[in-house]
Amino acid sequence: MISKQAINAQYKNTLTVDQAWYYKIIPSNLENGVLTLLVQESKNNSGLTDELEIILGKPVQISPASDSFIEEQLQKLYPKSGQLLNTSQTETYRINVQSDLFLETLVKEAKSLNSSDIHIETYGEKCRIRFRVDGHLIDRHKINKAEYPILINKIKIAASADIAEKRMPQDGRIRFKINNSNLDIRVSILPTLYGEKIVLRLLGSDASHIDIERLGFKPDELARYKLAIQKPTGIILISGPTGSGKTTTLYATLKQLNKTTSNILTIEDPIEYTLDGVNQVQLKEDIGLTYTEALRTFLRQDPDVIMLGEIRDAQTAQMAIRAALTGHLVLSTIHTNSAWGTISRLIDMGVPGYLLAGTLNLSVAQRLVRTLCPNCKSKAVLDRNELPTKYNNINISEHYLPKGCNSCHFTGYKGRKAIYEVININKELTDEIKLNSTNIDSYCKTNKITKLSENALNLFIDGETTLEEIYPYLINED
Numbered sequence: 001m002i003s004k005q006a007i008n009a010q011y012k013n014t015l016t017v018d019q020a021w022y023y024k025i026i027p028s029n030l031e032n033g034v035l036t037l038l039v040q041e042s043k044n045n046s047g048l049t050d051e052l053e054i055i056l057g058k059p060v061q062i063s064p065a066s067d068s069f070i071e072e073q074l075q076k077l078y079p080k081s082g083q084l085l086n087t088s089q090t091e092t093y094r095i096n097v098q099s100d101l102f103l104e105t106l107v108k109e110a111k112s113l114n115s116s117d118i119h120i121e122t123y124g125e126k127c128r129i130r131f132r133v134d135g136h137l138i139d140r141h142k143i144n145k146a147e148y149p150i151l152i153n154k155i156k157i158a159a160s161a162d163i164a165e166k167r168m169p170q171d172g173r174i175r176f177k178i179n180n181s182n183l184d185i186r187v188s189i190l191p192t193l194y195g196e197k198i199v200l201r202l203l204g205s206d207a208s209h210i211d212i213e214r215l216g217f218k219p220d221e222l223a224r225y226k227l228a229i230q231k232p233t234g235i236i237l238i239s240g241p242t243g244s245g246k247t248t249t250l251y252a253t254l255k256q257l258n259k260t261t262s263n264i265l266t267i268e269d270p271i272e273y274t275l276d277g278v279n280q281v282q283l284k285e286d287i288g289l290t291y292t293e294a295l296r297t298f299l300r301q302d303p304d305v306i307m308l309g310e311i312r313d314a315q316t317a318q319m320a321i322r323a324a325l326t327g328h329l330v331l332s333t334i335h336t337n338s339a340w341g342t343i344s345r346l347i348d349m350g351v352p353g354y355l356l357a358g359t360l361n362l363s364v365a366q367r368l369v370r371t372l373c374p375n376c377k378s379k380a381v382l383d384r385n386e387l388p389t390k391y392n393n394i395n396i397s398e399h400y401l402p403k404g405c406n407s408c409h410f411t412g413y414k415g416r417k418a419i420y421e422v423i424n425i426n427k428e429l430t431d432e433i434k435l436n437s438t439n440i441d442s443y444c445k446t447n448k449i450t451k452l453s454e455n456a457l458n459l460f461i462d463g464e465t466t467l468e469e470i471y472p473y474l475i476n477e478d
Helices: 009-014 017-023 048-056 067-077 102-112 145-158 219-229 246-257 291-298 314-325 339-348 353-359 427-434 441-446 452-461 467-474
Strands: 025-031 034-040 060-065 117-123 126-133 136-143 170-178 181-192 195-203 234-239 264-268 278-282 305-308 329-334 360-372 378-381 398-401 413-424
Touching: 009 025, 017 025, 017 048, 017 067, 025 060, 025 067, 034 048, 034 067, 048 060, 102 117, 102 126, 102 145, 102 170, 102 181, 102 195, 117 145, 126 145, 136 145, 145 170, 145 181, 145 195, 219 234, 219 246, 219 360, 219 413, 234 246, 234 314, 234 339, 246 264, 246 305, 246 329, 246 360, 264 291, 291 305, 291 314, 305 314, 314 329, 314 353, 329 339, 339 353, 339 360, 339 413, 353 360, 353 427, 360 452, 360 467, 413 452, 427 441, 452 467
Parallel strands: 034 060, 234 329, 234 360, 264 278, 264 305, 305 329
Antiparallel strands: 025 034, 117 126, 117 195, 126 136, 170 181, 181 195, 360 413, 378 398
């Protein structure tokens, strides 16, 4: 069987797109003037060699490969204009840029694949559309260069952007109703060397389906988390990079706290979910509606729970502390590497340790790890030299590798799983915060607090993900 590594893209120009698709062939090697071609093993290939030698004008030898492998490589190496670059078991979509429904079709396709973003971009003579699925971009469509400006202008019109402006970035919004649910799309337009690039962020999903029990917390972590959010005052902070699922966790928390007896206010940029009973405010810094200004107004709105999309600066951090001190429960996110790193970050912002110690209820670090596709993952012997030195003695001899199939868009991964690091702030930690301590490893071990690296490693040991996926967490411990 021919492996994926046997295909070298440098030989693709030995065939035209039409030749590759008509004969269902893929160039594998060109040595001493002889072109090796892979052909579908199910076809009758008698006489094919002679025919190809006449057409291509060079000696040819053919080698059989599986039908599915040939189809996969044809889509990757020889995509046709307007054709899907990857296939899946979901509904098949064909993008016709000239159609008035092309944007709706594109968005429906992205939603069917649970995509968070659509990237529309051009590089010289190459124009493509990519979807971000499970945190990673995958190619979906190739667009003709001549059709690309038409596509850009249609999106600009839908987003109420200026079609004559091609030198400056622009932002806009598009609202769709798909399958009886409203979908808000944030549009970002960026001038690049070869033309304008557009990113569509799919927002406005209904949060009613989010369940705190199904986010990925381990039972002991969930118990500690629920205990902290039941407190009437204080701050709960969730840390992690962009796209790590922090907002989903916050909205699952708000859903848990959302009662007719509570007044919940949020300030977000952008509003990514909608939840009945929650008063949501969109950040508008261009008119002065910042996190700080919104917080000042919130405190006059008789709130019980306040959710800030992000603590970005010292002023916002101090306002959040003030809100917690005056008898409110404050939820927010922050960009740090670990749960304890959040405390260090706030102290660096100028928040006094004694105020932080008196208001912080809980610090959570969160990440999303891609999980292997169950339909195609393959078992292999583990080379312990690939592990960081600290983990050479783990009790595992085999692991799984991503292979790729139609079901996972040939990525080898399907879906993501959240991992957490949950630290409740008790008297012992309060004293550490007052001393501006930055190392609590001994405390975590004594109190059986599982760190991000440990939860990631457990997913690997259980065969749910790959070493490549968790490696950054194993070498990036605070």
